[in-house]
Amino acid sequence: MPGVFLPQGNARSYGDSCMLHEGTVLSTRFMNRFIAFDGETGIIRCEAGVTLAEILSVVEPQGWFLAVTPGTKFATVGGAIANDVHGKNHHVEGTFGAHLTQFELLRTDGSVRLCSPTENAEWFAATIGGLGLTGLITWAEFKLKRVSNSAVNVENIKYQNLADFFALSQESEQDFEYTVAWVDCLASGDQLGRGHFSRANHARVTQPKPAPSQHTLTIPVDPPVSLVNSISLKAFNWLYYHRQREKRVTQTTHYDPFFYPLDHVQNWNRMYGPKGFLQYQCIVPMEHSEAAICELLRRIGRANYGSFLAVLKVFGDVPSPGLNSFPRPGTTLALDFPYKGAQTMQLFDQLDEVVVQAGGALYPAKDAHMKPQHFKRFYPNADQLESFRDPGINSSFWQRVMEPST
Amino acid sequence: MKNWIVIGATSAIAESVCRLWSTRGYNLFLVGRNADKLESVKQDYTVRGADTVFTHVLDIAQLDKHQACWEQAKAAMGRIDGIFIAHGTLPDQKRCEADFNHALTEININATSVLSFCTIAANEFETAGSGHIAVISSVAGDRGRQSNYVYGSAKGMVSLFLQGLRNRLFKRGVMVTTIKPGFVDSPMTADFEKGGPLWATPDQVAAGIVKSIDKNRGVVYLPWFWWGIMQVIKSIPEFIFKRLSL
Numbered sequence: 001m002p003g004v005f006l007p008q009g010n011a012r013s014y015g016d017s018c019m020l021h022e023g024t025v026l027s028t029r030f031m032n033r034f035i036a037f038d039g040e041t042g043i044i045r046c047e048a049g050v051t052l053a054e055i056l057s058v059v060e061p062q063g064w065f066l067a068v069t070p071g072t073k074f075a076t077v078g079g080a081i082a083n084d085v086h087g088k089n090h091h092v093e094g095t096f097g098a099h100l101t102q103f104e105l106l107r108t109d110g111s112v113r114l115c116s117p118t119e120n121a122e123w124f125a126a127t128i129g130g131l132g133l134t135g136l137i138t139w140a141e142f143k144l145k146r147v148s149n150s151a152v153n154v155e156n157i158k159y160q161n162l163a164d165f166f167a168l169s170q171e172s173e174q175d176f177e178y179t180v181a182w183v184d185c186l187a188s189g190d191q192l193g194r195g196h197f198s199r200a201n202h203a204r205v206t207q208p209k210p211a212p213s214q215h216t217l218t219i220p221v222d223p224p225v226s227l228v229n230s231i232s233l234k235a236f237n238w239l240y241y242h243r244q245r246e247k248r249v250t251q252t253t254h255y256d257p258f259f260y261p262l263d264h265v266q267n268w269n270r271m272y273g274p275k276g277f278l279q280y281q282c283i284v285p286m287e288h289s290e291a292a293i294c295e296l297l298r299r300i301g302r303a304n305y306g307s308f309l310a311v312l313k314v315f316g317d318v319p320s321p322g323l324n325s326f327p328r329p330g331t332t333l334a335l336d337f338p339y340k341g342a343q344t345m346q347l348f349d350q351l352d353e354v355v356v357q358a359g360g361a362l363y364p365a366k367d368a369h370m371k372p373q374h375f376k377r378f379y380p381n382a383d384q385l386e387s388f389r390d391p392g393i394n395s396s397f398w399q400r401v402m403e404p405s406t
Numbered sequence: 407m408k409n410w411i412v413i414g415a416t417s418a419i420a421e422s423v424c425r426l427w428s429t430r431g432y433n434l435f436l437v438g439r440n441a442d443k444l445e446s447v448k449q450d451y452t453v454r455g456a457d458t459v460f461t462h463v464l465d466i467a468q469l470d471k472h473q474a475c476w477e478q479a480k481a482a483m484g485r486i487d488g489i490f491i492a493h494g495t496l497p498d499q500k501r502c503e504a505d506f507n508h509a510l511t512e513i514n515i516n517a518t519s520v521l522s523f524c525t526i527a528a529n530e531f532e533t534a535g536s537g538h539i540a541v542i543s544s545v546a547g548d549r550g551r552q553s554n555y556v557y558g559s560a561k562g563m564v565s566l567f568l569q570g571l572r573n574r575l576f577k578r579g580v581m582v583t584t585i586k587p588g589f590v591d592s593p594m595t596a597d598f599e600k601g602g603p604l605w606a607t608p609d610q611v612a613a614g615i616v617k618s619i620d621k622n623r624g625v626v627y628l629p630w631f632w633w634g635i636m637q638v639i640k641s642i643p644e645f646i647f648k649r650l651s652l
């Protein structure tokens with residue numbers, strides 16, 4: 001096959017890692033058949049274009065669940081592998097790749113490799129978190145986890161500041177499979193980092209909750225200006241923080257709104273207006289976590305920029321099998337910002353300084369600005385991945401970050 | 407739980423229909439010409455919840471093998487509740503104009519083979535006093551147009567034939583559903599410019615097909631707005647229509 005290609009799943013990545021400006025995108029949209037599912041062992045095999053939503057619709061009624069799920073169920077299996085995605089249970093289950101038993105890799109020269117931890121192990125490692133560069137994953141097999149029903153027991157705790165967040169994370173690590181916090185980015189001083197800490201487990205024997213209504217909220221048109229400005233952000237953050245009067249609220253809900261809140265607002269990104277928005281997701285190692293997150297939030301606060309969604313989570317030390325996976329022990333902060341041109345880029349540069357100094361990393365799945373010199377520090381195995389790259393495959397992201405730095 | 411034969415089971419639209427039926431635990435007898443593809447969809451339907459899935463390799467142009475195919479389905483599933491016919495090809499109109507043998511091949515696939523299966527099913531269902539015949543025809547069969555009248559006339563023949571069957575079998579409790587999709591984004595239309603409100607996905611059309619069969623509908627346009635479009639197209643007087651380049 002002549003030319004340059006890039007496999008693409010459902011294009012749920014935010015930046016340019018699922019794009020190729022000069023070349024052909026190979027959509028896996030029609031590669032969406034299941035191959036086998038063993039209801040006894042929970043091992044499932046399917047083509048790479050199957051979405052996590054389709055998997056859940058088949059396996060959840062039979063008492064199985066994804067061992068790891070990102071915050072959107074519209075990601076495909078291929079995309080979940082290529083970004084080695086993580087979920088709210090990273091401290092328990094590690095990444096998506098940690099549950100893979102095998103997959104098939106097709107290269108543009110027509111060669112096919114079966115990859116597993118024991119067969120073609122180096123290709124297995126390079127492809128997990130390999131950003132689609134090593135070849136097209138045609139099908140994959142992975143392990144699911146047992147659940148007794150579709151409900152999750154969730155506890156939401158309003159907390160005062162960053163120190164509280166770390167204390168809650170540590171306290172919850174043992175007894176809660178899922179932990180995550182939403183942060184009020186606009187709080188400062190001794191309230192810096194305040195927010196809601198959410199921790200949850202799959203319900204054991206309670207009644208299953210009925211599926212949430214399929215009714216979705218749609219942002220139907222592109223508003224001429226961003227609906228997200230500093231006034232609406234202040235109001236949103238304030239309201240969100242104070243939405244719960246009690247310090248602690250527990251509830252049992254269906255898994256869908258708990259794991260996939262944004263999937264219910266179709267085209268939610270439109271609310272940022274015609275210029276759109278950028279994501280910023282970093283991780284900083286545990287030993288510098290508190291100081292670094294504190295500094296990041298301060299810089300965001302000082303820029304008077306705000307962020308609609310800011311999410312904080314402590315990752316565990318379950319190793320990622322991927323050569324270039326983003327998750328590693330530490331604390332991850334994910335934010336999204338309405339795009340304001342140079343102002344946004346300046347803020348990102350300031351945030352980068354903190355991440356680099358702390359020895360952290362940025363997440364390619366959500367990146368559109370990472371500098372080549374930083375990328376190589378964040379991903380010391382990048383050159384190795386380059387050596388596994390299919391010469392017929394490339395991405396706009398890869399071209400950007402692998403450009404020789406000046 | 408129901409037992410259905412699906413002819414052209416690897417078509418994109420049939421695949422979407424079978425996925426929906428699989429979640430209901432149907433038994434399926436899949437007929438198609440490509441053994442690998444049949445095996446792959448069989449696995450998919452099994453994971454999605456189909457009870458038992460059988461496959462049968464057949465080039466549908468071989469009319470003399472249709473009866474044997476039907477007998478095998480009966481032997482495999484015991485009782486047959488319905489037959490869903492979905493195979494088809496989109497002929498190269500220009501080639502059909504230049505070469506009638508080619509046109510005949512296309513007519514055999516899109517019309518004759520369909521009538522053959524319908525005849526076998528109609529006789530069996532008539533004797534049994536129950537059964538459902540559901541066939542994908544097309545809006546293209548509603549009016550002949552210069553750009554694809556060979557395909558259109560084959561589909562038109564299917565639609566008329568089914569109309570007659572419905573009339574014949576109604577008193578015997580046998581249902582006949584004629585499905586007329588508009589533009590569907592499937593491998594058949596791979597070469598078309600797509601996008602815009604007139605194009606539907608196989609999943610959307612399949613949801614309409616399953617619902618129409620459940621409700622024992624006679625003729626359905628999918629999506630529904632094609633009914634309106636075709637009313638307009640059919641009502642254009644011939645002396646004007648012949649000047650249009652549709």
Ligand SMILES: Cc1cc2nc3c(=O)[nH]c(=O)nc-3n(C[C@H](O)[C@H](O)[C@H](O)COP(=O)(O)OP(=O)(O)OC[C@H]3O[C@@H](n4cnc5c(N)ncnc54)[C@H](O)[C@@H]3O)c2cc1C
Nearest residue numbers: 009010011012013070071076078079082085086131132137
């Ligand atoms: C609302 C929302 C919440 C999210 N939450 C999280 C989260 O909590 N954790 C997290 O980790 N991520 C999260 N993400 C990011 C998302 O999970 C990843 O970007 C994921 O990779 C998207 O999958 P996709 O199928 O859309 O892949 P795409 O975005 O289309 O592609 C992603 C990468 O995978 C490659 N790829 C896709 N298919 C194949 C294949 N068959 N073979 C080889 N390479 C392939 C592409 O080349 C590309 O490099 C979130 C995204 C959204 C929109």
Ligand SMILES: NC(=O)c1ccc[n+]([C@@H]2O[C@H](COP(=O)([O-])OP(=O)(O)OC[C@H]3O[C@@H](n4cnc5c(N)ncnc54)[C@H](OP(=O)(O)O)[C@@H]3O)[C@@H](O)[C@H]2O)c1
Nearest residue numbers: 416417418419439440465466492493494544589590592594
């Ligand atoms: N797509 C549209 O816009 C559209 C609109 C109106 C009506 N329709 C009708 O919808 C039906 C399904 O089409 P589709 O859109 O789903 O397209 P499709 O995916 O191309 O399906 C056509 C199927 O017919 C099978 N087939 C063709 N010739 C055959 C033969 N001689 N023997 C056995 N199988 C044969 C093909 O088998 P292989 O898989 O082996 O190739 C293929 O599975 C067709 O009847 C079509 O006319 C389609």
